[in-house]
Amino acid sequence: MTITKEIVVGALALQGAFKEHLDYFQKVIELHPQQYNHYSFKFVEVRTESELNNCHALVIPGGESTAISLIAERTHMLQPLLDFIKDESKSVWGTCAGLIFLAKQLKNGKVNQKLLGGLNVQVVRNAFGRQVNSFESKLDFSSFIKDCNDFPAVFIRAPVIDKLLTGDVNEKDEEEDPNIIKSLNNYNNKASLEVLYTLDNFDNNNNHLIVAVRQGNKLGTSFHPELATEDYRFHKWFIDEFVLSK
Structure with missing residues (x-):
């Protein structure tokens, strides 16, 4: 008898590129039917607390980070999201604006912008400049995704991670910079914080820009894997490594 588990x-469908993520996940299952034949996957748009609570994993998409924060508050989704982040059995992936929303601290944020505090990182908004400065680059992710050495990562007004935090909820900035927004979530992610990828020597400026991190079952990427034309490897890795491993 074959046992099928529903996953x-x-x-998060409040704003941004949520539909593209769901389409990519669905394509992964269609392309690998034998690998996932013991599971029944549902890929859903999340706008309400009840929809969120049914999820085993959540993607917070790219878009506009201030808008996502504001809409979450207006629709009474902020607290359910804060609670979801605390649940160690749930996996969460933030891409671009989603990375900002998932971070513990933010530079260049807007007044009253809220953060979920699931990743112990400080993020800088629009680190590469305006929309016209958006770009695509083929990156080598083979150190954590097998044979993935040419992934077309799309950066659109992308953030970067400029500081790794200890995770101490009482951690103080040396300068107590008033321009740094901190998450009010009392959640403390105690998992090891792993830098997955940096853009080295970007624009020949000898920069080391952190654009992908993992901390336990939380994942953050500066780029948009859901816009990599017909390349579903990153979404497959998330399913295999984060969703099914839990």
Whole structure:
């Protein structure tokens, strides 16, 4: 007798590129039917607390980080999201604006912008400049995704991670910079913080820009894997490494 387990993966559908993520996840299952034949996957748009609570994993998509924060508050989704982040059995992936929303600290944020505090990192908004400075680069992710040495990562007004934090909720900035927004979530992610990828010597400026991190079952990427034309490897890795491993 074959036992089928239902797995629900949601994409926060308040604003941004949520539909693209769901389409990519669905394509992964269609392309690898034998690998996932013991599971029944549902990929759903999440706008309400009940929809969120049904999820085993959640993607927070790219878009506009201030808008996502504001809409979450207005629709009474902020507290359910804060609670979801605290649940160690749930996996969460933030891409671009989603990375900002998932971070513990933010530079260049807007007044009253809220953060979920699931990743012990400080993020800088629009680190590469305006929309016209958006770009695509083929990156080598083979150190954590097998044979993935040419992934077309799309950066659109992308943030970067400029500081790794200890995770101490009482941690103080040396300068107590008033321009740094801190998450009010009392959640403390105690998992090891792993830098997955840096853009080295970007624009020949000898920069080491952190654009992908993992901390336990939380993942953050500066770029948009859901816009990599017909390349579903990053989404497959998330399913295999984060969703099914839990």
